[in-house]
Amino acid sequence: MKRRDFSSAGAGVLATRRAGLWVAAAVMALACSPVFNWREVPVGESLVAMLPCKPDRAERSLPMDNATVPIDMAGCEAGGATFAVARLPGGDASQAEARLTAWRQAARSPWAGAQLTEAPWTLPRAATAPAPWSLDVTNAAAADGRPAEAHLRWFASPDGQGGITLYQAMVLGRPSAADAAETFFDGLRLR
Numbered sequence: 001m002k003r004r005d006f007s008s009a010g011a012g013v014l015a016t017r018r019a020g021l022w023v024a025a026a027v028m029a030l031a032c033s034p035v036f037n038w039r040e041v042p043v044g045e046s047l048v049a050m051l052p053c054k055p056d057r058a059e060r061s062l063p064m065d066n067a068t069v070p071i072d073m074a075g076c077e078a079g080g081a082t083f084a085v086a087r088l089p090g091g092d093a094s095q096a097e098a099r100l101t102a103w104r105q106a107a108r109s110p111w112a113g114a115q116l117t118e119a120p121w122t123l124p125r126a127a128t129a130p131a132p133w134s135l136d137v138t139n140a141a142a143a144d145g146r147p148a149e150a151h152l153r154w155f156a157s158p159d160g161q162g163g164i165t166l167y168q169a170m171v172l173g174r175p176s177a178a179d180a181a182e183t184f185f186d187g188l189r190l191r
Contacts, residue, residue: 050187081173
């Protein structure tokens, strides 16, 4: 009986297996990279927010009280949704309720025809006047590019100078993780 030399064939099989293991390891490393990489992000002097990705920062104007007021924002996109916090810096405490109501109305207006659910909301250390408030949008017609789902929360905090700072936290779209919106809102912390 002749004996065959499998050493060169065995080396080829071993090399192929090693290459396959490296490819498998690389695929697993990519699969394990987190979609939601939560981090604490300061928003002004009084608020820390948990965002699921490195935020972009921007400023824009919000029409309010027959004028436009500047707001600053921090937000990012992760898992199919946009997570953002907007801040309307210091204002007279006597005007805070009216300003927050105007902000809520401005945010509600683009969602005509959608199912809107509004309710009081709680956030530790938030001002009681104006009271924290929530708006959940479902079944929106997304033909114009708006998400078919949105969750918004408004709250206020004294600014330490006799004024009130107003905030809007929002999740636009349906995140790929069922608990992402809850994690975002639970991660809002006033100092």
